[in-house]
């Protein structure tokens with residue numbers, strides 16, 4: 001025991017020493033926030049930034065890096081590199097930048113794709129400081145209502161509603177009001193969630209420390225001993241909540257947020273679950289002006305350093321020399337390949353796209369690549385429904401909050417039946433439905449689209465249900481496809497009209513569904529994944545996390561974004577920070593924290609003066 005203690009202390013000293021020895025330039029050196037400029041709502045103006053089409057003549061000379069994909073994982077990294085003077089080219093296959101953060105308009109309604117609410121944005125906290133920094137202080141955040149989530153359980157004749165409040169004490173106290181007699185279970189749950197979530201730093205550490213050290217920590221079992229996060233990772237959400245309480249509704253309320261990472265409770269790792277619960281404990285926010293503001297404020301920073309963000313630029317392969325070193329990419333321009341060179345290539349396109357679509361066959365076959373692929377799985381497919389409504393939020397009873405609606409409280413059974421069912425039957429028994437009104441969350445909406453509102457509905461769907469139409473034209477895949485989509489729309493709408501009585505069918509001006517194959521087309525998700533690679537228990541083995549890191553087995557090729565860290569806006573951005581740490585040879589997670597501390601002191605001083 002004493003020897004173990006000595007080893008641990010020695011190890012911690014070594015870890016700290018490693019973590020604090022930095023050498024490259026620091027993108028978080030100074031506070032770069034600028035005074036707030038006037039917001040731009042004009043679409044044409046914004047498109048000049050977000051929709052710069054690819055032509056070879058727009059590619060800057062002497063690039064320092066090429067990034068494939070303009071999601072937050074790609075843009076975030078590009079900004080970090082730009083802040084230390086690097087010239088970066090971001091290439092996006094879609095017709096606008098942003099990845100899951102992009103927006104689109106139909107019939108005069110603007111819709112978001114993958115940003116509904118983001119947590120941890122309290123001012124002066126390091127995550128907020130980092131997000132402010134990479135948008136030069138121009139991206140503003142609007143808090144959601146408190147309660148920010150509503151859990152609705154049960155069939156129409158017996159729906160039970162549970163409001164979820166943010167605030168470390170309030171979250172607990174409000175739950176206790178709903179579940180008298182369950183005080184102990186609630187306290188224990190929150191305590192456990194916090195403890196496990198705090199251990200996340202170890203995941204970042206495993207991806208950043210030298211490989212031999214990572215292997216040592218993994219194979220001696222020390223990773224699990226030293227980290228509450230990895231210790232609890234093999235426990236399923238179902239297992240943990242079933243031990244805490246017998247109350248079936250409370251078990252469901254503890255677990256409702258599994259929709260934010262996509263695994264039903266019996267396959268979900270309690271550690272991933274804890275991260276998400278903890279993420280929203282201090283509140284939830286929405287980008288003022290809509291999700292397109294995110295990329296809109298990042299792109300100019302990349303351009304200022306001489307870089308560019310070009311769209312309609314599908315990379316069809318990464319270029320390698322004889323020594324297996326990446327030296328550039330090939331972009332399809334019509335039928336022709338355009339080759340672009342850079343000393344490093346970083347992919348935000350996800351691990352499957354990168355390794356299976358963009359590498360030459362012989363490199364794809366390398367055991368080290370195959371080993372990583374064998375450890376990762378495709379995540380669940382997403383189903384999104386976009387609704388445009390005639391009426392203001394007041395008229396329609398919409399607020400800046402979210403609803404998580406389930407027909408029963410037995411989530412595992414619901415999801416299993418749905419996923420294993422025939423598609424036409426599954427369409428009638430949607431296991432979970434996320435309902436939110438992006439327009440109600442955005443204070444600039446009324447000015448931009450007076451008298452109108454939007455709803456975003458999200459659920460899951462199997463890629464295989466829609467696969468047969470994948471090669472059809474995106475806007476015209478045929479009547480069978482339309483019919484199947486309509487079956488999902490009809491049953492989902494029935495729930496929405498029931499839970500939101502002020503919304504009536506005659507108010508609906510626009511409605512359409514995006515299926516997994518829609519995700520493949522617009523966000524490049526190979527199997528229609530909503531959150532990239534799967535986040536089930538296997539994703540949280542220390543071994544996987546030590547192995548799947550920003551450096552790939554191929555020289556000059558790196559990974560960023562959600563697959564190299566975790567999903568969500570925050571997870572994909574952590575992927576960018578981790579990748580940036582490797583490239584700049586310093587720990588950017590710690591740099592961001594240091595800047596947050598510094599600006600907090602500065603801000604307090606300013607206020608005190």
Ligand SMILES: Cc1cc2nc3c(=O)[nH]c(=O)nc-3n(C[C@H](O)[C@H](O)[C@H](O)COP(=O)(O)OP(=O)(O)OC[C@H]3O[C@@H](n4cnc5c(N)ncnc54)[C@H](O)[C@@H]3O)c2cc1C
Pocket residue numbers: 068069070071072073074091092093094098099100101113114115116117118313314315316348349350353382384458522523524529530531560561562563566567568569570572
């Ligand atoms: C419906 C939905 C709702 C969500 N809700 C939330 C939420 O409320 N809060 C939250 O925090 N997170 C949410 N998420 C998750 C979050 O949006 C993502 O986890 C995160 O944005 C992923 O960022 P990324 O950069 O890793 O990947 P992406 O944003 O997917 O970016 C990858 C980019 O690479 C491009 N690409 C792929 N292949 C190529 C190629 N060959 N050449 C060029 N470009 C290519 C793609 O087109 C895409 O733009 C949601 C996601 C979805 C789909």
Ligand SMILES: *[C@@H]1O[C@H](CO)[C@@H](O)[C@H](O)[C@H]1NC(C)=O
Pocket residue numbers: 390391509
């Ligand atoms: C929207 O509703 C108003 C009245 O509430 C009505 O006058 C108008 O015609 C409607 N617009 C559309 C496009 O249906």
